[in-house]
Amino acid sequence: MSGDSPKVRRIRQRFCALCGSLLVCLPATHVCAEETDVPDSDVSPVFQADYGGVGLLETPTARMAPVGTFSFTYSEVDPYTHYGFSFQPFEWMEAGFRYTQIGNRLYGRSIAGDRDYLDKGVDVKFSLLDERTYTPEVSLGFRDFGGTGLFSSEYLVANKRWYDFDFSLGLGWGYLGSRGDLGNPIGVFSERYKERIDEDTGQGGDFNLKQLFSGRTSVFGGIQYHTPFEPLTLQIEYEGNDYESEPLNNPQEQDSPINVGARLQVNDNLTLSAAWERGNTAMLGATLSVNLATIMQPKSDPPPVAVGKPGAAREQGQGWDEAAKQLSANAGIATRRISRDGKSLVVEGSPNRYRNTAEAELRANRILHNFADADIEQFRYRWVERGIVSREDVLPREPLPADPFIVNPGSVFSDQDYRYGVASVASSSKRAQRETEQPLYDDFGKVFSWRFSPGFRQNYGGPDGYLYQVLAKLDTQLKTDDHGWFSGTLGYTLLDNFDQFDYIADSDLPRVRTFIAQYLDETELGIYNLQYTRTARLADNWFGMAYAGYLEQMYAGAGGEIMYRPFNSRVALGFDANWVRQRDFDTQFGLRDYETWVGNATAYIDTGFKDVLAKVSVGRYLAEDIGTTIDFSREFESGVRLGAFATFTDAGDDYGEGGFDKGIYLSMPLDLFFNKSSRGYAAVGWQPLTRDGGAQLARRYSLYGLTDMRAIDDYWENYEDVKR
Template identity: 75%
Template structure:
């Protein structure tokens, strides 16, 4: 799906977990590499369950910052599909599906389809590796799922030349051998025995089990062979496989597992192993580093700045065209006011605002009268004046034609003349001066793109729908526009969608299969939207029409967002009515009011944005949504959310709504700069509780330019 503007989202700060267990590695007086994983080029690999580890067991190692991995492997009777990501150097998280090939969902539910378990995994680094100190981590496997494979562990790693040693202590599934007493018994009898909690249909956090019962040691050795693509692994497994989930014990001839990893390239690793002394494992991992995604750009170079001044423009329409083509600025008005030339418009190409502004400076320098000393860029979005950047005309030191040889003018001197201030409609309207160019911009625009709807995790297996999407827009004026999305199904397998889970809530989302199956050519959006600047820091928006595939209605939003503030606050309210399954103009009987009060907090920590919403959801349940995400230097955003409501036991399988999402700038894949984003979201289950209206526009996204973000860093990185 292609989004016109990615919603700024960002993730929680670091939690500290202290466990009263000390693990010593018998490495004697050997010297080890005292480098952090982030600076060490030696490889780490995804375990069978996902997450950095050996084979069945985790290690204390972490993947590179921003690494995202998809792992598939088979070790009878289990098939694992794992998604792992590294949002911080010290924090690893992931979702996992485990298909149990000799157990069924239930014939009444899914016939002969194999049982599919869902789990959430977390790992936190506690101590960095030093000359003598191992790196130490604590982790939780299947935490917040059904708990079938629930485990907690503490593990340490130490390197010695091409060897990496790990030793850990595991509880639950990882430590089912139970070959030592629980050292945490000193803190009370609560740790003596492991309580089998009734997790129902999953989704609860298994708090009472944590670090309880008899644990087992686990660990191993990883060896980087002289042949760099090949790595060998040997591990001791703390699981005896006698108490496997769903009364499914497996024979184990040996607790030692032996494996090999072959790195095909930077993104693909093939895996093979002999586990339990009698079972083969085959797998593959596909990885990409979200933090480092980029492509060399072949944009047209900045225009050459002419020496001297006073080359007055004869054709300001030509200047506006140059601003669009070279600087990526769609100018709606150019005004001369005293010693300033003011450009009002919208950035259309470069994600870096200084890149656009410095390119525009060269264009304007070549045409501005000699008494013009400043270029002012007044940025607008949907009729909102969001901010104004003021740049001096003074030439940059990289322009040899514009700087005298004896000049000591530096880039730092130039930066001191740059300012960014808040801008308002009243200030723009009250500007004196001569308007030399004015345009309404594109009244009509369109975009054709692919789309994908998918569902996985239920008894019907993987369901998908591939679409061709046509997005159109018709502006009525600066503050109002019609938007429309038509989508045609090119390929899908939703004819396999049979199972609809029991629900005591109104079916506000679980009919998704019928919508997708019964829609060939659908009207996914058809609405009129209007914005208004209510005050200097207050923004408003109202809309009505077919708001998304499942709901039509009307609503509005108000946002308080001070200029360059770390905090914003918004309220939205909507009346909606459910649409017919064919996604045409018909409506069903179900209707309701939904809305949220939302706080947005830029934490200032690792580019993390926290969003907390409280309100009423589509199934008339009341609760809160917690959303945390991080933006990497590449512009990629990785986030996760969870919604808890008063639906309680009525929610059904999963316990609460949760998911992860990615927003990626398209120019990380192509050699042309772009401000467009592709976004994808994934959730373990589609349920009715905690379901939000999928509004097309958000005021927080539309007012993104109110935040300077990395403006000054981008200025340093921008070209001359």
């Protein structure tokens, strides 16, 4: 840049020349664990940059975190405070979102009084080339993509490792390249790339595609040194931002483009950071990280029961009710029926403890062996959820069978054979099948059940700052038969600060969600759900569900869903339609005037790639807008599912701030936190804004979830792991 002093230009030239020559010339004596058989612990670590995402301090690198890593980064460098969330769903992709609080700028007194301005942004980075002996790792990234664009940048960066040193060199556009050291190399293809035009982003949320890779560029780079003192890593970088053109007309003084810093790894999950940036400003920060793909908790489940001679338990006077108790306590099977069909013993129920069904079945085999007559040759497990038979697994009698096989339980309605493993079993109708079975045990279970639990809701990112609510929740259920039940959730607010929820954004759509402030403020004791639900098997591979009542906090009504889900198919199709009416703000029994029809056609696609599930919905939303929702999620081996969604509708400019609905979510097995196995899950989600466009009805149950056992998934891999 012409305004640079000769000293600054010399620093830049020498620093970038050093990084560039090392990237090109140095052979990677120490590339990566996979390529050189170097232990993982000896590979130079990666850290989150100030904004979040793997990098040095202010600049990104080409490196990626281990697959499944989730990181939260906090950093303070005046006048900015950054809160960054970063995810590594694949080896080749990093994604995240961040908040940047600008301490010397306000939202505006008419909006949020004296609260500091808070910018929201989405970042993404893709690995283009893996590091090899004579080639660097190369990545392409986008900062503040689809946000307000205040810090929007595009960059191409390369890294090369040499022993305990890691060198990076990159080219940045936008914020990362605001120094403008170089002309735009892409400008040779079109004149429009030579100048970066600041488009009006409105209130954010639009993809500013015309800005991508436009304008002058700057080089950036750095060196990371992993010291012999294992927890300590040192960093030095040259950045391409000049700080004279900061967003919101907020220039900052910069004495040097060189930043220096240190990282101290306190343990595997916590890293502390300190740096001297711009030649005049201190940075302090911390990062919390966890690998969602490998997280686990050692279990202290009861050992499988000892195996006696066939029928020994019955000879000792124990009945089938005792067998059902053992199936529940040791195998984690809530048993509805036990019956005999020729030389088969049939257990009908649902798994309620082990996420791995092979674990439940092999434990159950031992129990049933001790109760079954000597002429029983096989055990059949008919898995049922809310009255829907999903599948039937057939195992030979041996306590530790070597050759199990699964049949399509669906088989309950057709005469088709389904081959899996080493054998197939002809199917028959459910009614005829049960007529041939001799009942040994039948228990409807608890008619009424309840559960008391805490609840927590939060919202951050709006002009009102951080908002929270702590609830005491009472969940109840009353079963009418195998296919029908009443469910209810009562919530009492224990603690909240929603009296600070003042800002209500303008909306040109019906206020179907932006009344959230009134609901939260006026609800102390609320009926969050009170509905009756019924399920049915409609035909071979077809399932149905109907429901009516107070479906969620904001809406009451009635609706239904049908689903086509073939056994062990990668594709399922669901269709739901609902008539709903808006509820009163106190979340009691009253209703408001607004009513509408909503519904979706949804395709669920198991891609077969990295355990990724794709969901595509087309339909009508609560504000009567028409559109589509695209949802991708990945399930890791730990059972954790990480997903993101985006909804685009015909609301157009009427949508307002944010442009379209989007968010991320995380579903985690509860047994990751306890030493006892559990099939329970806890889910958290984040949406940057609550708007009316693209708003969906929050249905309590879905047929895809209720028919989850239709998929075999990793049964055979799990079976081999469980064998003792």
